[in-house]
Amino acid sequence: MIRPLVVIFTAIVLDAVGIGLIFPILPSLLQDVTHAENVAPYIGIMTALYAVMQFIFAPVLGSLSDRLGRRPVLLISLAGAAINYLFLAFAPNVWKLLLGRAIAGLTSANISVAMAYITDISPEDKRARRFGLFNAMFGIGFIIGPVLGGALGDDWLRLPFIAAAVLNACNLLLAFFVLPESRTPTREKIDLAALNPLRPLRWVFSVKSLLPIIFIFFVFSATGEAYGTCWALWGSDTFQWSGLWIGLSLGTFGVCQTLAQAFLPGPAVKLLGERAAILTGVTGTCIALIVMAFATQSWMIFAIMPIFALGGIGVPALQSLATRQVDESQQGQFQGVLASAVSLASIAGPLIFSSFYFVAREQWPGAIWLFVVVVYAIGIPLVLGLRLKEPAPAPAM
Template sequence: MSPPEVPAATSHASAFGGLGSVYLAVLFDCMGAMMVMPLLPFLAREMHGSPFAIGCMQSFYSLMQIIGTLVLGTLADRVGKRKVLLVSLFCSSFFLMAFGLATTLWQLVLFRGFNGFFAGTVSICQAIVADATDAEHRVGKMALIMAAYGVGVVLGPGLAGLLAPWGVLAVCMTASCCTFLNFLLAYFQLPSGAKAGPKEQETCEQQEEPGLPEDESVEDLGAWDTLQRLLALLLSDPVLSCVLWLNFLQELTMGAFMGVTALLFADVYGITGGGLGEIFCVAGVSMVVFQGLVVKTLVDQVGRPTSIMAGSVIRACTYAAMAALELPLLPWLAPVGIVAAGALIDPCTACIASERAPSGLSGIVLGVFQSTGSLGSFLGPVLAGALYCVWRPAPYWAASAASAACIPVVMPLVLHHRRLRREELKAAEGLQGASGDSEVPLLGPLDQLFNQAHQTTGARREHPGNFAGGECL
């Protein structure tokens, strides 16, 4: 069946309407989570929790987030993204309130874990944006998600610092109210068309997918068949595999950073919960500014893989500085460097992952993408807590090594991107004439592997021979 003349982006836009409510969902959800984050270590210490216990509490949150994103991502593709998003927001609001009423350490861990299960709203929002935009504009829309996330990072800790004198309950109740307001905004503003609709999408862009008959949609497949298709996609697409590894390593370092940095700042610099909220607020402002003024221009100039590599280098150096130095300005400068590097990394990896997803699997693929990050966030705090008990700088040396390990992972993507750019330049300059040399491909074995995977995974691209459909990298 040949696709109609209506562009896919136009059809999706009419189906989903404006994306403003999606960005608001990310903003308020992040703001509610970040309001509680700076106070967690201090609250656990009041209940006689060790650094290792604090790390375990953070890790349990991420473990439940891994399970939740997989479950919610699968449900989003089957029953609709809007329904799953609304349930997640409502439950997050409830468990934030319950967290504020906790009186024992095990209650903190339990309610924090339930909150983590329903914290997969970002991947659902990313899937909605990916379905509603074309490849040319997708990186900008994904960057807006990260900008909304950054605004939440700014407002959440700032409000927590202002409310800290009134106690943890006031902070948690405010966070719960913010998330419930998010639920109301999504309920009234998010269009009901924000659901996975492979049957509807076939009218816009028909694509044969491996193992999926022409008259069968993803909604008709069982959970086991969906899992089999997902595993086949991961095994056959080296690009997606690289992105998942990158996401895991980056979130591993961030988990370590978030798990013990509050303890480091308190033990070395005497910074309390209110001061930590101010530090996160400054870091969030820098993320928003960097995202708006630098990231899009830099990505357009050097490409997404190079941007990811630059962010990895910045994080490796920043973690090493936190391990080796004790400077008065370090508590303010280090988080700025960490989040600025994240502004270079996160939108690019999320965009590549979304563009590698076949039709109808964007929710589960982005759910797996977030779950790999949640796995890193699960391991990071507990490992950092154990290392912190042995030697205070150890978690940051380990985080620096993990960030440096991202460089060899992303290097094949960088080299492939540069080869494609050279090919495009030569074609534009007319250097590929009708001679026999023009028939010799410019791509090496690695590029051929990437392109073969690109064709077999059924990804939707304008130019199937390119590594990323013209715009993925």
């Protein structure tokens, strides 16, 4: 039982490493292949394209794993990831980089298969703990990725992709020889209608009382996309950071967020209540963003990381509050809707923030962080207006 979990958790770490390693080097890489001075729009398109592919193919891979088995789908996705990173390492122009990033998003959609595998092999009393470890592995990978990408990218812009290809190839070999099948494939015909990623959203518009909480999730998730999209550009433009320093700053941010989410939400909700914990998290994040907007020295960014980490208590508190908006019989459907909202935010956020940065860069790069504060402010009245309502019946889909 331990060996399959090691393989699955390693795959999750590598998925997160693959997401994070490109952030520190992406501006320089795009400048190298496009020869454009302001590459913010390209960054937004690449980040959104990755999210689009995840959004579309997560349900597809999940359904295929039900019919064909978890093991073959995971092996194919790991092989695809290794080949894709080699493709990215030697892509000579922006169109091939975009194609490679799209394939990367497709292969990273195996997260839904990994979660299904953990469910298959875990008794109910161990699932919560193992899903907690699942989230921790993703956090670890996202901390390692930017640091690894920044350090290797300073030597050669393509080197991080070669490193990721080697790591995924090693995990593919490990999975091939160690990972057993976790369930008997059904071999049933796939229901194409069930693969529509927008299908869960149909319910939202029939239960309008849930629209505010869905919109809050969308807004807060979209703000999180600003960091991956604009952090490296801003660090380079404002402080002339190298890839290593961009990676270290993102890694520090990831460590603080992970620690805050691991230890603060429970005590914060118990002391303040869910609504106040959400607002406290938003306040801490906005204070840090305002400091970043006006910062003139690098040390200021690292100094405010503990304040930034307060934002880590907001999302778990929001998730807790959200679960109380519907009764137990609707929780699965509701969580599917929230996942769809987060996915759509991952597509829209990079396009919005990269466009703003493209316009503001010459005059004031730090203005991007004030724009993020403004977007946060849109959600605050909705948080204040949330009420625990009687759950509405779910119509048949």
